[in-house]
Amino acid sequence: MTRYARLLWVQLRASMLLAMQYRADFVLDGVVELFWASTTLLPFFVVFAARPVIGGWGRDEALVVVGCFIVLQGVLEGAVNPSLHGVVERVRNGTLDFVLLKPKDAQFLVSTARFSPWKCMNVVTGVVVFAVAFRGLGRPPSAAGVGIAAGMFACAIVVLYSVTTLVVSASFFVVRVDNLSFLFTAVFDAARWPATVFRGALRFVFTFVIPFAMMTTWPAEALLGGVDVRSMLLSAALAIGFAAVSRTVWLRALRSYASASS
Amino acid sequence: MSARSVLRAAPTVLRVGLAEAVAYRAELLVWVLTTTMPFVMLAIFSAAAIDGPIGRYGQTELAAYFLATFVVRQITGSWAGWQINVDVREGTLATRMLRPLHPLVAYALEHAAAIPMRALAAAPVVVILLATSARSGLSRDPVSWLLLLVSLALAWLLTIFINFAIGCLAFFIDSSQRVLEVYLAVFFVASGYLVPLDVFPPAARRALSLMPFRHQVALPVEIFVGRYDGRAAALAVELAQQAGWTLVALGLVALAWTRGVRRYGAFGG
Numbered sequence: 001m002t003r004y005a006r007l008l009w010v011q012l013r014a015s016m017l018l019a020m021q022y023r024a025d026f027v028l029d030g031v032v033e034l035f036w037a038s039t040t041l042l043p044f045f046v047v048f049a050a051r052p053v054i055g056g057w058g059r060d061e062a063l064v065v066v067g068c069f070i071v072l073q074g075v076l077e078g079a080v081n082p083s084l085h086g087v088v089e090r091v092r093n094g095t096l097d098f099v100l101l102k103p104k105d106a107q108f109l110v111s112t113a114r115f116s117p118w119k120c121m122n123v124v125t126g127v128v129v130f131a132v133a134f135r136g137l138g139r140p141p142s143a144a145g146v147g148i149a150a151g152m153f154a155c156a157i158v159v160l161y162s163v164t165t166l167v168v169s170a171s172f173f174v175v176r177v178d179n180l181s182f183l184f185t186a187v188f189d190a191a192r193w194p195a196t197v198f199r200g201a202l203r204f205v206f207t208f209v210i211p212f213a214m215m216t217t218w219p220a221e222a223l224l225g226g227v228d229v230r231s232m233l234l235s236a237a238l239a240i241g242f243a244a245v246s247r248t249v250w251l252r253a254l255r256s257y258a259s260a261s262s
Numbered sequence: 263m264s265a266r267s268v269l270r271a272a273p274t275v276l277r278v279g280l281a282e283a284v285a286y287r288a289e290l291l292v293w294v295l296t297t298t299m300p301f302v303m304l305a306i307f308s309a310a311a312i313d314g315p316i317g318r319y320g321q322t323e324l325a326a327y328f329l330a331t332f333v334v335r336q337i338t339g340s341w342a343g344w345q346i347n348v349d350v351r352e353g354t355l356a357t358r359m360l361r362p363l364h365p366l367v368a369y370a371l372e373h374a375a376a377i378p379m380r381a382l383a384a385a386p387v388v389v390i391l392l393a394t395s396a397r398s399g400l401s402r403d404p405v406s407w408l409l410l411l412v413s414l415a416l417a418w419l420l421t422i423f424i425n426f427a428i429g430c431l432a433f434f435i436d437s438s439q440r441v442l443e444v445y446l447a448v449f450f451v452a453s454g455y456l457v458p459l460d461v462f463p464p465a466a467r468r469a470l471s472l473m474p475f476r477h478q479v480a481l482p483v484e485i486f487v488g489r490y491d492g493r494a495a496a497l498a499v500e501l502a503q504q505a506g507w508t509l510v511a512l513g514l515v516a517l518a519w520t521r522g523v524r525r526y527g528a529f530g531g
Contacts, residue, residue, distance in 0.1 A: 029440075032440050035443070035444045036447050038447065039456070042456075042457070043451070043457045046461055047306060047307065047457075051316070055309045179289055179292045179293055186295075186299070187295075189302070193302070197306060
């Protein structure tokens with residue numbers, strides 16, 4: 001276990017060093033992030049300018065959901081996507097061999113291979129959004145709420161990581177899959193809205209199939225003070241379920257890996 | 263390169279492009295699925311408009327607007343900017359330049375060849391548009407339908423020219439992917455793709471009307487949903503503006519290409 005922790009540290013440091021080489025990226029990523037945040041926020045404010053309450057959500061309450069979304073998007077694009085997208089490339093040209101030869105778990109090695117530290121700008125943006133939202137609400141989140149939200153965030157990250165692993169596993173079976181990963185990132189955009197705003201089929205899909213509700217809506221509800229034991233349990237169950245399925249699928253996919261070089 | 267040589271090469275390039283689109287149909291379908299944002303926006307707006315219309319948009323008008331938006335983006339969408347970036351970085355542009363066909367013309371023909379497959383992907387949405395109540399939110403004027411085709415063609419050209427111009431920046435700054443991302447973010451908001459432009463407050467609307475982006479999506483969509491029915495004169499002015507922006511974009515492309523290609527190192531290849 002300590003060996004894995006040390007390994008993680010080494011990989012993280014390598015990513016940091018790589019990122020420090022391109023310091024200008026920090027500014028550029030910041031600018032790009034600002035524009036993307038505006039595509040999130042402008043439609044949001046336009047819709048809420050037309051109606052003060054949508055699907056039971058006031059503007060500032062829904063803004064807490066947006067904050068959760070922006071933070072999680074940062075985690076997805078900074079810590080999950082960079083490494084796992086590299087796997088697709090490695091599978092195609094056969095360099096996954098070098099990873100499999102190493103005496104450590106392959107999934108651990110590939111999923112800690114690369115981080116984009118500059119994406120932590122998203123967390124800063126998210127915190128600003130939280131600050132604006134709670135200022136508007138006129139009350140800070142309770143300590144218990146923050147604790148529960150943090151726990152739910154952890155579950156959400158597990159699910160995000162598992163879904164991405166599932167997508168990457170597909171690359172062992174179909175070769176041209178690079179854009180499948182863009183698909184998830186694009187669909188994830190829907191998580192910026194409270195899941196209960198959606199009705200009918202979309203709400204079911206976003207709660208159970210691609211569980212956006214547990215990623216952004218439930219943590220936001222916890223921050224807003226609604227402590228719901230059911231959603232806490234469901235959140236943990238989804239995390240465990242997704243992790244188990246993705247681990248199984250990954251191991252099975254690995255078995256069908258036909259090294260391209262041999 | 264003369265017009266004649268383009269005409270001679272066009273059928274072959276189009277055939278190859280169509281064959282590629284058919285061969286990688288799964289990939290194409292995934293790309294189509296990444297552009298489903300209008301459906302999410304439709305769900306949000308209809309939830310917001312549940313107790314009365316927002317501006318001129320009731321449930322029917324919203325459905326017509328966002329489904330039309332999806333269809334228009336399928337037909338006019340362009341990925342040439344990303345293509346040029348990859349080709350410049352990996353040196354594959356050298357191969358393209360050796361062919362007796364201008365690389366930009368070749369990109370445009372490849373895009374044109376993918377339109378039938380993309381239209382096929384958009385067909386179910388068109389059926390929904392025509393078969394449900396959303397139909398009453400569409401244009402009923404034959405003049406509008408005819409000029410919609412003109413507007414779609416201009417929107418297609420404008421979008422691909424903007425892609426070319428930003429893509430050619432890669433000659434100067436190694437990679438213009440971040441510029442493309444910023445463009446995409448501005449495009450989403452300013453083109454009417456995520457929010458109908460007349461829902462914006464008046465000041466923002468005026469600012470947006472001075473930008474080229476609304477000619478990429480909003481104008482064809484508004485013709486589609488019958489905003490210009492019986493207003494041929496107003497529509498002519500809009501189309502003239504659209505054509506003007508397309509020419510400006512073409513000028514930028516010519517400038518960026520001729521300046522940029524001189525700096526091209528053609529490494530790799």
